[in-house]
Amino acid sequence: MKKVGVIMGGVSSEYEVSLNTGREMLKHLDRSKYEGVPVVIHSREELVDAVKGLDFALLALHGAYGEDGTVQGTLETLGIPYSGSGVLASSLCMDKHLSKTIIRSKGVHTPDWLCLDRLEDLSPEAVEALGYPVMVKPNSGGSSIGMTKVNSSAELRSAVEKAFAADRSVLIEEYTEGQEITCPILGGTLLPVIGIRSLGADWFDYSAKYELGGAEERVIQLPAELEERVHAAALACYQALKCTVYARVDMLVKNGIPYVLEVNTLPGMTGTSLLPRSALAAGYSFSGLLDEIISGSLAERRGMEAAVEKQGVPGIQDVHGEAGIQEVQGVVNYV
Numbered sequence: 001m002k003k004v005g006v007i008m009g010g011v012s013s014e015y016e017v018s019l020n021t022g023r024e025m026l027k028h029l030d031r032s033k034y035e036g037v038p039v040v041i042h043s044r045e046e047l048v049d050a051v052k053g054l055d056f057a058l059l060a061l062h063g064a065y066g067e068d069g070t071v072q073g074t075l076e077t078l079g080i081p082y083s084g085s086g087v088l089a090s091s092l093c094m095d096k097h098l099s100k101t102i103i104r105s106k107g108v109h110t111p112d113w114l115c116l117d118r119l120e121d122l123s124p125e126a127v128e129a130l131g132y133p134v135m136v137k138p139n140s141g142g143s144s145i146g147m148t149k150v151n152s153s154a155e156l157r158s159a160v161e162k163a164f165a166a167d168r169s170v171l172i173e174e175y176t177e178g179q180e181i182t183c184p185i186l187g188g189t190l191l192p193v194i195g196i197r198s199l200g201a202d203w204f205d206y207s208a209k210y211e212l213g214g215a216e217e218r219v220i221q222l223p224a225e226l227e228e229r230v231h232a233a234a235l236a237c238y239q240a241l242k243c244t245v246y247a248r249v250d251m252l253v254k255n256g257i258p259y260v261l262e263v264n265t266l267p268g269m270t271g272t273s274l275l276p277r278s279a280l281a282a283g284y285s286f287s288g289l290l291d292e293i294i295s296g297s298l299a300e301r302r303g304m305e306a307a308v309e310k311q312g313v314p315g316i317q318d319v320h321g322e323a324g325i326q327e328v329q330g331v332v333n334y335v
Contacts, residue, residue: 004029004294005039005054007047007071012063013145013166020270022060028286029058034294047074056294057082059266064140067266068094081301083293085265089242093263094140096171099241100260106240108233109259111174111252115139122160124153133175136160138167149175178254181220183234184267184278186246186289187296190231191278195220217274219281230258237263245296248275 006029008022009015022038029036039050039057044065051057057080065071069091075082084090093099097115104110114126127134136159137147146166148159163170180198184191197216222230234249241263248267251258267275279289 002034002055003037003053004034004056004058005037005051006058006060007039007041007051008060009040009042010061010063010066011041011043012061012066014062014066017268017270018060018062018066021062021268021273024269024271024273024276024286025058025060025290029290030287033291044070047071048078051075051078051080054080056080056298058290058294059083060269062266062268064094067264068140081298083266083297084245085243085247086300089244090265092241093243093247093265096137096139096262097169099237099263102240103237103260103263106236108236108240109257111176111259111261113171113173116160116164116170116172117168119160119164122157124156127156127172128153130172130174135171135173135175136163137171137173138163139169139171140167176252176254176259178252178259181230181251181253181258182274182278183230183249183251184246184275185234185238185243185249186279186292188235188238190234191275192219192281193222193227193230194218194274194278196274217272217277219278226253226256226258229256233258233260244300246275246293 006022006025008018010018012018019040022040026036026038037054039054041047041050057075059066059071059082061067061071067090069087072082072085072087072090076087085093092102097113100110100113112130114123114130116122132153133149133151135147136150136156138145146163148155148162150156150159160170160172180196182194182196184194194217221227230251230253233251237243237249237260238247243263243265246267248264250261250264252261253259267273269276276286276289280286284292
């Protein structure tokens with residue numbers, strides 16, 4: 001029986017979300033296959049000692065020192081296999097400015113943006129050129145923490161200061177009004193698309209994401225042409241950013257065009273999270289989803305080790321397991 005440590009907590013602003021993800025993972029781990037061990041960390045220094053004796057690290061971390069490749073690099077150094085994408089993909093996807101630059105170079109639509117490294121770099125004229133409203137967000141943050149919808153220049157500076165309080169760089173992004181959707185990917189295969197509508201808020205903020213009743217989230221059936229464009233955009237991002245095992249691609253659809261907002265390499269796995277909901281519509285129980293993530297991750301890590309042994313240099317190899325997708329039932333029509 002494999003000793004699986006669920007790594008949760010961490011040092012980012014998404015600490016509580018991480019604990020919720022970790023608890024949910026522990027609750028649904030198949031006890032006939034795995035010995036689940038909660039591993040709560042509060043500092044970077046704790047990780048090395050905390051993972052001793054583990055056969056596998058199931059990552060429930062979010063944000064900095066979780067999704068940015070640093071934990072992945074540490075675990076690779078220690079020789080402990082872990083869940084999800086590797087070091088490169090994790091660091092690329094964590095940096096919204098860099099990931100948007102890469103996917104745009106591949107022809108994927110993404111809202112226009114500015115990236116600031118210092119508050120002194122803020123140019124009201126440049127933001128005016130984007131056009132209000134804009135979304136101001138930490139460049140490397142998640143869960144909508146530190147994020148603000150700005151409707152006028154009078155609100156701009158305080159929103160940028162708020163975002164800088166959460167991160168070292170800030171993204172100012174063109175506000176795109178449209179149907180919000182998310183596209184989970186498991187083993188290189190797209191799971192059912194979920195449509196999102198915030199209830200009581202005009203954008204998908206922290207409360208809408210994590211509070212019961214904060215948003216309406218359901219599997220939707222897109223028109224054939226739009227579905228093809230959405231799938232193509234999601235897979236193009238997954239491949240361009242070197243993702244493996246699983247990820248979630250968040251988009252807004254406007255006038256029939258999908259605009260990618262970001263790619264999450266360790267998407268939330270709480271009781272209200274989108275990935276488990278999509279997987280359930282594809283026929284996976286929560287336990288079955290965790291089995292796929294663990295088996296796919298072990299195959300990916302073995303593939304990397306084999307590449308190193310064969311070539312004598314570090315390499316990255318895409319390994320896509322069979323997802324075993326079943327027919328989606330109970331979908332609603334996209335409007």
